[in-house]
Amino acid sequence: MDKLFKGIMQFRKEDYQKHKDLFEKLGRAQHPHTLFIGCSDSRVSPSLITNTDPGELFIVRNVANIVPPYRKTEEYVSTTAAIEYAVKVLKVENIVVCGHSNCGGCAALHMTAEQLVDIPHVRRWLEVSKEVKGRVDRLLTNPDDLHEREWLTEQVNILVQMRNLLTFPYIKERYEEGTLKIFGWHYIIETGEVYNFSDEKGEFEPIAAAKVK
Template identity: 70%
Template sequence: MERLFNGYMKFMAEDFERHRQLFQDICRKQNPHTLFIGCSDSRVVPNLITQTDPGELFIVRNIANIVPPYRQTEEYVATTSVIEYAVLALEVDTIVICGHSNCGGCAALNLPPERLDHLPHVRKWLEVSREVKGRVDRLMTGDSPEEREWLTEQVNVLVQMKNLLTYPYVAERYRQGKLNIHGWHYIIETGEIYNFNDATQLFELIS
């Protein structure tokens, strides 16, 4: 806990002072340009890898950066609520779905279900991406664990992009050209980000 307290005091003395005017400007209203849908993994830090200031990104994070398909429901739906608020209330013009290397949630998609018996809620959550394994199996060119890991993380991003377009208001704004949707694959050990190119159907290094 002391580490967190010390971090806060450093924030107040350095970062807050440097951005004091920004915090005053945004204290009553936010106007983010991007909804960032990322994994909860502690190694993925959206504002750091995009070099954005407070107020620029509206962020939701969950295991394996999953987007549940749109549905009418009386359940408590966190990610769905964030998407709804970002698009209909904040009117963001960009949505980024960011997967990453060495993703534990994606790795679990290739495990037998019983391996997750001790994590029942995680197992249920990952059912949203159950089609990923079959798609990866069809794309595999060999039996390399590295290829399977890479493909699983990228195909999972594509599945979430597809799910995002099941939201009527997202699909409408996308068709109208008012909303951009990007799929990213962030490589932790190199800092590289690969962006999905619709034209080539490939993840290409941002450079």
């Protein structure tokens, strides 16, 4: 905890002072342009990899960057509530579903119930993406290639969550109007690369500086 306390003091002394005007502006309102749905993994830092300032991203994080399909319910639904608030109240212009390499949640999709017995809530949560395993098994060119299975699982999982977003009536409406864009990203931790899903090509391709307009 000492590291965290020292970090707060350093933030107040250096970073806050450097961006004081921005923080004062954000003190009573926020106008993020993008809803970022990412994994809870400690190695994924949305603001760092997108080089964004406070106030730009409305961030939702959970195990394996999952989006449960829309449904009306009286249960406590954290991810669904955050999506609802971002789109209907904050009126974000973009939604990014960002998966990443070496994702433990995605790896657990291939585990048995017995292997997950000590983490029952994680097992239950991953049921939202239970179809991913079957789709990956059909796409694998080499069933023994664990590396291929890993990145394929992470990418298919991203696509499933993008599809689930369109089960939200208010998201589908704005998406079809062209006032809301949905992106699927695959972040590679060890190289810093981010791959974006191309609807035209039907595959993930690296986001390169040359493509930035």
